[in-house]
Amino acid sequence: MGTWVLLLPLLFAAAAQAQGTVCSVNKTSLTVKENTNPGEPLLDIYVPEGQQVTLGPSSTLFAFRIQGNQLFLNVTPDYEANTMLLAHLECRSGDAVVTQLKVFVSVLDVNDNPPRFPYETKVWEVPEDTRVNTTVISETELEAQDQDKDYVLFYTLQEVTLGASSFFSLVGVNRPALRLDRSLDLERWPNMTFRLLARDTQNETTEPSHTATATLVLEVQPVDLRPPWFLPCSYSDAFVCIHAQYRGAVPTGHRLPGPLILHPGPVYAVDGDRGIDQPIKYSIISGNEDSTFSISADSGNLTMTKSIPNAKTFLLVVKGEQADNTRYSVTQVTVEARNANGSVPHFTQSLYRGTVGLGSGVGVVIKDAADPSQPLRIRAQDPEFPDLNSAITYQITNNSNFRMEGEVVLTAASLEQAGVFYAEVKANNTVTSGTAATVVEIQVSEQEPSPTGTSPPTSPGSSRSTWTPVTLPAGTSETTRTEGRPDGGQAGDRRFSEGEMAVLGGVLGAALLLALIALTVLVYKHYGHRLICSSGRVLEPQPQGFDNQAFLNDSDDANWAPAPSPSPSHAQPAPPEPKPPSPETPRRVPEAPATAADGGSPAAVRSILTKERRPEGGYKAVWFGEDIGAEADVVVLNTPASEAGGAGDSGSEGSGDEAADAQDAPGTDSIHF
Numbered sequence: 001m002g003t004w005v006l007l008l009p010l011l012f013a014a015a016a017q018a019q020g021t022v023c024s025v026n027k028t029s030l031t032v033k034e035n036t037n038p039g040e041p042l043l044d045i046y047v048p049e050g051q052q053v054t055l056g057p058s059s060t061l062f063a064f065r066i067q068g069n070q071l072f073l074n075v076t077p078d079y080e081a082n083t084m085l086l087a088h089l090e091c092r093s094g095d096a097v098v099t100q101l102k103v104f105v106s107v108l109d110v111n112d113n114p115p116r117f118p119y120e121t122k123v124w125e126v127p128e129d130t131r132v133n134t135t136v137i138s139e140t141e142l143e144a145q146d147q148d149k150d151y152v153l154f155y156t157l158q159e160v161t162l163g164a165s166s167f168f169s170l171v172g173v174n175r176p177a178l179r180l181d182r183s184l185d186l187e188r189w190p191n192m193t194f195r196l197l198a199r200d201t202q203n204e205t206t207e208p209s210h211t212a213t214a215t216l217v218l219e220v221q222p223v224d225l226r227p228p229w230f231l232p233c234s235y236s237d238a239f240v241c242i243h244a245q246y247r248g249a250v251p252t253g254h255r256l257p258g259p260l261i262l263h264p265g266p267v268y269a270v271d272g273d274r275g276i277d278q279p280i281k282y283s284i285i286s287g288n289e290d291s292t293f294s295i296s297a298d299s300g301n302l303t304m305t306k307s308i309p310n311a312k313t314f315l316l317v318v319k320g321e322q323a324d325n326t327r328y329s330v331t332q333v334t335v336e337a338r339n340a341n342g343s344v345p346h347f348t349q350s351l352y353r354g355t356v357g358l359g360s361g362v363g364v365v366i367k368d369a370a371d372p373s374q375p376l377r378i379r380a381q382d383p384e385f386p387d388l389n390s391a392i393t394y395q396i397t398n399n400s401n402f403r404m405e406g407e408v409v410l411t412a413a414s415l416e417q418a419g420v421f422y423a424e425v426k427a428n429n430t431v432t433s434g435t436a437a438t439v440v441e442i443q444v445s446e447q448e449p450s451p452t453g454t455s456p457p458t459s460p461g462s463s464r465s466t467w468t469p470v471t472l473p474a475g476t477s478e479t480t481r482t483e484g485r486p487d488g489g490q491a492g493d494r495r496f497s498e499g500e501m502a503v504l505g506g507v508l509g510a511a512l513l514l515a516l517i518a519l520t521v522l523v524y525k526h527y528g529h530r531l532i533c534s535s536g537r538v539l540e541p542q543p544q545g546f547d548n549q550a551f552l553n554d555s556d557d558a559n560w561a562p563a564p565s566p567s568p569s570h571a572q573p574a575p576p577e578p579k580p581p582s583p584e585t586p587r588r589v590p591e592a593p594a595t596a597a598d599g600g601s602p603a604a605v606r607s608i609l610t611k612e613r614r615p616e617g618g619y620k621a622v623w624f625g626e627d628i629g630a631e632a633d634v635v636v637l638n639t640p641a642s643e644a645g646g647a648g649d650s651g652s653e654g655s656g657d658e659a660a661d662a663q664d665a666p667g668t669d670s671i672h673f
């Protein structure tokens with residue numbers, strides 16, 4: 001025991017001497033984060049005097065350097081490249097290696113790499129009949145890659161096409177497989193676009209955090225799901241369309257040469273799967289009695305093979321089938337055969353207006369006055385049989401300056417005179433023999449037709465003021481005459497000749513004469529008893545008599561004189577009567593001849609129509625005031641005094657004022673207007 005105590009100091013001295021003769025480091029294992037700045041020393045190396053330290057051959061290539069007695073990283077550490085770095089230190093004394101040391105550097109992983117998709121845009125075709133909950137695109141097709149070790153990515157599906165997110169979703173937040181959640185609809189959603197987002201952290205606020213995006217385009221591929229659809233049809237949903245049904249009418253006894261015109265349109269069907277668009281073949285499968293009709297297999301045009309003798313209705317069932325014979329649909333076509341007698345064409349306008357330049361030669365097209373850039377078209381239609389519209393022919397019947405070519409009006413002669421010309425256009429249905437007529441007004445003007453369709457300005461002496469008389473076609477309505485007036489119906493007399501106006505005046509005069517005779521009879525029926533009573537003596541004024549201003553009786557004087565027309569000063573506050581016209585300038589009417597003679601007696605029967613008042617007694621007359629159109633003013637004057645005495649005892653319904661004014665009346669009962 002005592003010997004060991006004596007040797008212990010010697011051992012410590014030897015160890016201290018040995019430590020001072022070899023290389024050493026503080027630690028042989030350390031850690032660094034990737035992307036660490038290589039400018040900082042990793043550790044210090046103790047090198048004895050007379051020795052040198054170098055990197056041995058087993059060191060990580062190019063990873064370290066020794067500067068002085070310190071160990072440095074020579075490169076930026078990258079966890080994805082090397083997770084462990086080795087520094088092999090050799091201490092040499094001359095050429096002899098005295099000491100070897102190994103220093104291990106562990107590289108810690110850092111989230112320094114963003115995720116990356118192996119594609120920028122992925123286009124994927126999806127059949128329209130794909131079942132719901134089917135995985136449309138697998139996870140391996142869509143997932144992104146991250147160079148960081150042990151990474152976990154989080155995915156989000158963002159819609160670009162509005163509403164597309166209701167069709168697709170991701171299987172999971174960490175599983176980017178695409179799943180179908182709803183039945184596809186090629187008609188409304190032929191393609192849908194999404195944005196797929198990948199993040200390397202669950203929380204987007206985490207630092208550092210990296211993202212990547214890619215575009216997904218889903219194209220819906222058509223499959224044969226729907227039958228043909230007869231158009232126009234009403235859609236109830238994406239797979240069902242309510243077919244149109246067609247109807248038409250044909251005349252009996254006639255075979256129409258062209259395809260039938262049907263409503264709401266011709267027989268036409270399309271493939272319900274618009275992406276496939278199979279051609280449609282047509283056929284009649286029932287209702288075609290005696291093979292009266294045929295249908296074009298390619299176009300669907302329905303034509304007649306023979307005439308129909310009697311009125312009847314055909315219910316044709318038409319089939320539309322895809323050319324590949326996989327699907328078909330049927331619809332009904334109703335064709336009614338009617339009696340064509342009595343069916344006449346119909347013009348949409350009673351008056352057509354055209355315009356053409358002065359001096360136009362033969363064959364010039366008449367322009368539409370409303371739109372001079374377009375030709376004037378005269379078109380009639382058969383309301384019962386639209387198929388017969390093509391069988392309607394047109395001709396101008398009463399004007400050799402113009403002619404019809406189809407529906408267009410052309411000049412038939414050189415137009416050397418300016419003015420407005422009228423012509424009758426007759427439409428003839430060559431099948432039903434029905435006819436109709438209309439009037440065309442053609443303005444021949446020196447000025448070219450205005451592009452806006454407005455008429456050229458009218459000036460004194462211009463051609464617009466020249467009117468060419470025209471004989472309108474028989475049966476032309478007054479509406480046609482009025483609409484034919486260029487001035488809107490205010491100058492209709494300019495449309496007729498003097499002879500026509502004379503005939504019109506004679507007719508109106510005869511009608512006026514009949515009206516006056518009827519008026520006289522009515523006046524006599526209502527006021528005859530007053531005339532008889534007034535022929536006797538005049539009674540005293542009665543307090544409750546009629547307030548008739550036509551009867552005046554100021555005294556019993558039998559001095560009859562013509563009574564003047566009532567003036568406004570005689571008006572009473574009785575029920576208002578129109579102001580009578582002044583008799584100063586009466587319109588004269590020819591006096592009617594006497595119907596009988598009484599030996600020249602003053603009481604002889606004479607005409608009740610007169611130009612002026614007569615002073616003779618016992619005479620009743622109707623005379624006219626200033627204007628026939630003025631309000632009527634009726635004055636009844638009593639018989640002469642010789643007759644008054646005989647009737648004096650009979651009562652009179654006239655008032656006192658009426659009797660007072662009667663003394664000025666002559667022996668003539670007069671009614672004037």
